[in-house]
Amino acid sequence: MTTYGFQREIKVQAAADVVVIGGGPAGTAAAVSAARSGKKVILLEKSAQLGGMGTLGNVSVFMPIGNVTGFYRELIAEVLADSLPSEHDKSIAPQYSPFVLRHYLNEKMRREGVAVYYHAEFVGSIAADGQMKAVAVSTREGLLTFEAKQFIDCTGDARVAIDAGVPYASGRPEDGLTQPMTLMFMMQNTGKPVRRSLPEGCPVYETVADLPQGRRLYWEQNDDGTLLVNMTRVKGNGAKVEEVNRVETEALRQVFGVVDYLQRNGFENYILSHVAPQTGVRETNQIEGLYTLTEQDIVEGRRFADVVAQTNYEIDIHSPDGQKTTDERKVDGYDIPYRCMIPESLGNLLVAGRAISATHVAMSSMRVQATCYALGQAAGAAAAIAIDEGCACKDVPIAKLHDSLAAQNVKFFKPAGAAV
Numbered sequence: 001m002t003t004y005g006f007q008r009e010i011k012v013q014a015a016a017d018v019v020v021i022g023g024g025p026a027g028t029a030a031a032v033s034a035a036r037s038g039k040k041v042i043l044l045e046k047s048a049q050l051g052g053m054g055t056l057g058n059v060s061v062f063m064p065i066g067n068v069t070g071f072y073r074e075l076i077a078e079v080l081a082d083s084l085p086s087e088h089d090k091s092i093a094p095q096y097s098p099f100v101l102r103h104y105l106n107e108k109m110r111r112e113g114v115a116v117y118y119h120a121e122f123v124g125s126i127a128a129d130g131q132m133k134a135v136a137v138s139t140r141e142g143l144l145t146f147e148a149k150q151f152i153d154c155t156g157d158a159r160v161a162i163d164a165g166v167p168y169a170s171g172r173p174e175d176g177l178t179q180p181m182t183l184m185f186m187m188q189n190t191g192k193p194v195r196r197s198l199p200e201g202c203p204v205y206e207t208v209a210d211l212p213q214g215r216r217l218y219w220e221q222n223d224d225g226t227l228l229v230n231m232t233r234v235k236g237n238g239a240k241v242e243e244v245n246r247v248e249t250e251a252l253r254q255v256f257g258v259v260d261y262l263q264r265n266g267f268e269n270y271i272l273s274h275v276a277p278q279t280g281v282r283e284t285n286q287i288e289g290l291y292t293l294t295e296q297d298i299v300e301g302r303r304f305a306d307v308v309a310q311t312n313y314e315i316d317i318h319s320p321d322g323q324k325t326t327d328e329r330k331v332d333g334y335d336i337p338y339r340c341m342i343p344e345s346l347g348n349l350l351v352a353g354r355a356i357s358a359t360h361v362a363m364s365s366m367r368v369q370a371t372c373y374a375l376g377q378a379a380g381a382a383a384a385i386a387i388d389e390g391c392a393c394k395d396v397p398i399a400k401l402h403d404s405l406a407a408q409n410v411k412f413f414k415p416a417g418a419a420v
Contacts, residue, residue: 010136010143014115016042018383019148021122021135024052025369026353026376027154028105029071031114033380034152036408039387041114041380042146044137046121047277050105051098052156054369058184058276060098060228061219063368064091066312066333070410072373079104089413091312095221095228120144122155125164132349135160150348150383150393154376157239157284158355166343166351167288170237172360177320178237179282179364182230183251187259188273189225196263203257211261212254214324227270231258235322238281251279282318282367289357290394291339298334298365306398307335308378308405310412311371317364327364333413336366338398341379347392352379374410381405 018034020027023045031043043050053059068076069088076084076092079101083094109116119140126134126145134145153160162168171178198204205211212233219228232254236243252275259272286292296302298315312333319325340356343349351357352375354367381404382396389396 008143010145012134012147013144014042015147016040016115017148017387018042018150018152018380019044019135019146020152020154020380021160022046022052022154022156022353023050023105023116024154024156024353025054025372026379027052027152028108029373029376030152030154030352030380030383032071032108032112033377033408034384035112035114037381037384037404039384042148043109043114043116044120044122044135044146045116045118048118049102050109050116051101052369053280055098055102056277057280058098058186058228058274059280059369060101060184061095062093062370063313064093065368065370066091067310067374067413068092068370070374070405070408071377072370073409075104075373088411095219122159125160127164127346130345130347132164132346149387151350152376152379152383153349153351153355154353156281156353156355158287158351161287161343161346161349161351161355162285164346164349166345168285169288170239170285171283172320178284179318179320180233180235180322181238181247181251181279181281182234183232183255183279184276185229185255185259185272186274187227187229187262187267187270189227189269190271191269193268194263194271196260198260199256202253202260205257205261209324211258212324213326226273227267229258229262233318233322233324234279235320237284238279239284248279283354283360283363285355286359286363287343287351287355287357289340289351290342290344291337291357293336293340293356293358293362293366295359295361298331298362299329301332301334304335304337306338307412308338308341308401309336309366309371309374310334311336311366311368313365313368313371315361315365317361331365336371336375338378338382338396338401341375342394347394348386350379350383350393352376377408377410378405381408
């Protein structure tokens with residue numbers, strides 16, 4: 001295989017106390033949390049919009065996690081007030097507008113004083129002596145670097161951590177296969193029968209068994225005639241270039257096929273109104289952190305002294321083989337420890353979101369948006385404390401981290417029994 005060396009002097013565009021890479025749920029919460037802790041924060045987002053899969057992927061329904069608290073609770077209160085539970089330890093699963101969320105997050109960053117750089121895609125990590133120094137990103141002006149005291153990798157794929165040499169795993173241990181991808185879309189009730197039109201080359205689905213997931217899965221909760229559809233499925237790893245190329249085109253073919261099926265089976269008045277800008281990715285890479293969340297932690301409901309997020313979302317594994325099956329197992333609730341976000345080798349880097357240190361089965365439960373908001377909020381608070389204490393992320397005092405989160409209205413459900 002031919003390879004090339006590439007070396008260039010790149011100017012420093014800006015410096016901050018904390019640089020967050022990736023503007024999805026984890027990244028937006030991390031940025032706000034660090035800013036509220038008194039730090040200068042830069043948020044780098046590769047696309048034109050914040051919100052990650054909630055906006056870019058049109059995964060515009062929150063899965064129930066049993067703990068509506070902190071930044072996530074604030075978001076619900078300000079965007080979906082009718083869905084706000086009276087207590088934090090309740091489960092909700094509201095459908096929302098990805099367009100409203102996109103605007104909300106823009107305004108939230110402006111009000112919190114977070115400097116957001118759009119169209120800034122991560123290119124490389126610059127590290128020395130066990131410390132991150134800067135990140136290089138590709139922008140409309142070419143390559144730029146951003147310096148910081150602390151960095152938070154919220155790319156979803158652990159891009160920053162992996163480029164800096166952090167060990168990682170991908171997919172299930174026996175073969176490395178990851179959960180398949182889904183292109184979400186919306187349909188709109190027009191109030192009258194619509195004319196069907198199936199583009200050339202798109203599949204015809206006659207029965208439920210023919211459908212890509214072998215099931216009908218959609219939401220229509222808001223009395224506005226908007227149907228949110230999660231019914232496509234394409235095998236592949238969203239962190240692999242060639243696989244993504246194939247998936248993006250195949251998933252769109254499936255969208256038109258599913259639309260045609262629904263228009264023939266109960267949704268005769270609905271038109272295709274929106275297709276997500278990109279196919280949604282469930283699973284790619286998991287870092288090796290100071291602690292790895294396991295299936296046993298989840299099914300046994302383990303509690304940890306360094307808890308930073310809690311959830312009771314089910315084990316939810318869409319078949320990595322691309323089969324029309326889903327492994328769904330109810331869980332009662334468990335903690336995610338702070339150590340899952342900490343790489344061993346870099347003192348000023350945290351990883352928040354679905355790429356934390358977790359096994360294939362464990363991440364299928366912790367990967368949903370509401371949990372990622374919680375992880376990001378904890379990462380932002382921890383980064384700020386590390387600066388104040390002059391310590392590595394792994395040495396952040398947990399009591400101070402919990403105090404900081406409590407000051408940001410994070411509440412944990414404390415069951416009987418000793419934490420480990």
